[in-house]
Amino acid sequence: MPHDSHGRSSADASAPGALLADYDVQDVIEKDRKHLWHHLFQHRILETRDPQVFVEGHGARVRDIHGKEYLDGASGGVWCVNVGHGRESIARVVYEQLKRLPYYAGVVGTVPAAQYASALAEWMPGLDHMFFANSGSEANEKAFKMVRQIAHLNGNRKSKVLYRDRDYHGTTIACLAASGQEERKEAYGPFPDGFSGFPHAMCYRCPFGKTYPDCDIECARALGDAIEEEGPETVGAVILEPITAGGGVIPPVDEYFSIIREICDEYDIILIVDEVVCGFGRTGTMFGFEHYDFVPDIVTMAKGMASSYAPISAAAVRGEVFDRFLADPDEKFHYFRDISTYGGCTSGFAAALENLRIIEEEDLIGNSRVMGAYLQDRLRELLDHDHVGDVRGKGLFAGVELVEDKATKAPVSEDVMTAVVGKAAEEGVLVGRTTRSIPGLNNTVTIAPPLIVTRADIDELVEAVKTGIEYGCREL
Ligand SMILES: Cc1ncc(COP(=O)(O)O)c(C=O)c1O
Incomplete structure (x- = not known):
């Protein structure tokens, strides 16, 4: 969505979503920081950076309040927008x-x-x-x-x-x-x-x-x-x-x-x-x-x-x-x-x-099966990397488990996981990770894009995950 020089959105007032079209970027960010209690989130992080705010989505892509577009490899963050965003x-x-x-x-x-x-x-x-x-x-x-x-x-x-x-x-x-x-x-x-x-x-x-x-x-x-x-x-x-x-x-x-x-x-x-x-x-x-x-x-x-x-x-x-x-x-x-x-x-x-x-x-089950098989194959290529211990999943649902050492299977730290997922987001791809769930073993990247994804989307997703892993594990 385009923004004017004041950060105000300039969507067509008759377009879908017009109700929310007229907002000021900084105002929304401050309202979020002051009053919105994010789920599963340590708010002290917002002392040094802005909250992430999403504005719109179409198909397998979502856009944040600054206009950056992402491939949504997490289907809404918790694997739920199966048919994709923006279905009129x-x-x-x-x-x-x-x-x-x-x-x-x-x-x-x-x-x-x-x-x-x-x-x-x-x-x-x-x-x-x-x-x-x-x-x-x-x-x-x-x-x-x-x-x-x-x-x-x-x-x-x-x-x-x-x-x-x-x-x-x-x-x-x-x-x-x-x-x-x-x-x-x-x-x-x-x-x-x-x-x-x-x-x-x-x-x-x-x-x-x-x-x-x-x-x-x-x-x-x-x-x-x-x-x-x-x-x-x-x-x-x-x-x-x-x-x-x-x-x-x-x-x-x-x-x-x-x-x-x-x-x-x-x-x-x-x-x-x-x-x-x-x-x-x-x-x-x-x-x-x-x-x-x-x-x-x-x-x-x-x-x-x-x-x-x-x-x-x-x-x-x-x-x-x-x-x-x-x-x-x-x-x-x-x-x-x-x-x-x-x-x-x-x-x-x-x-x-x-x-x-x-x-x-749209035979999205068929697409999940076919594109899922492609996703799993592409992810298994990552097993060559020193810190990819295991790749698991079925269909368009996959996990990549990261380890410090393949022989001992010692897991990478949550800090490494944050860096991996953060780098993938910088590359324009949102994926998830296991967090604070299994004591000492929160070391799996999770991937679950909308069921409409194409081969090109999957290539983009896997490349970003690979870049994230290389970056996050660079000092191990
Ligand atoms: C397997 C499983 N069951 C139940 C739930 C709970 O669903 P909800 O968050 O809608 O209450 C979740 C949430 O992620 C889940 O992953």
Whole structure:
């Protein structure tokens, strides 16, 4: 967007976004510095530099308030603008829906809620009921409440939820309790009872010191050990990301989830799969679990659902789960006693319906698969670099783990990671990194561009990451 000599934007007042067109750059920066509490951010940094402020985006590119353009290799920073920025058709359907009916509480139906629930069910193998909310955390909270209420309805103690090291399930206290990222949890305890962890599934740093395929997939079998340890009569569910995202981009090996499924069946345990990041094409399939041979009982989702044009999330459940809440209608506790006010906002359903139409019509899942394979190949070329220890991922979701020494796998410091990602941004490419999550192991660059990217975009992205790594690791 052009600026006049006073830093005032000069967008055409009739253009989309005109509402926000007339601003003064320094004024916005000062308002931000004084009043905006940025997420996951140490504000003392702003004593010596300006906050980063973004203004607009089109496709896979975003522009900051100074007019610098970036290739958005993080899809909005947290891997969620799957269909890319600036989609007028989403804005239009949301506008039309808001004019017609902005809201009605989820105790009743609305036209877009019913239409979206049905469209989503088409993509789900037998998960045919959708409970809607607003954020990924909330969707997971719903799943935990379902598990606890089912234990109550069944008159048993099977209410504990097991989670995997390195997985993240959200920001609320229960979701943090169910997350395997000790640094993220620090300072937020005490946590509620009923959540317990088991080992992660990353081959590069195998928790059992083994090497695939001669490992008997011990990381999956560890779930059985954890259930035995906790007491099978107390465990109601396990929650897993299909591919660990913020914990380092970790796709488990092919056999992993069929073993997990078998264990869940053996112990009568609900298998919750958290697709908040992997859902909606991110990994080259509609949902991450489709890479593996199993069907979950509950699938939670958010981010890519409406590509974050509007807040919406869901817990999709199998008929068997839904049916457990259908018992005697005279009993006062025999229905799911849960509501979120904003689970009834029609803008989210309208945006999600259009988002789904775009994904299908433009075959963005196919593009994620094809461009994703190219991205993974190009990134694997970086393994020649002295400080690239591992490259992981599926589809348009990749992680590059940086180490000081390939033999010892000693991780690089967070300062090195800051330099790597900062240099890539200077080169005009935004990528992410694991931060303050896994004690001592926040050393993975994360890459997740919008699903519309081209080969040329990927070449640009990989070159910038390479430059960032060379710069960040130059003194090691
Ligand atoms: C796998 C996973 N689950 C849940 C969440 C929480 O989602 P939200 O921030 O929308 O609450 C996140 C957020 O990044 C996530 O990565």
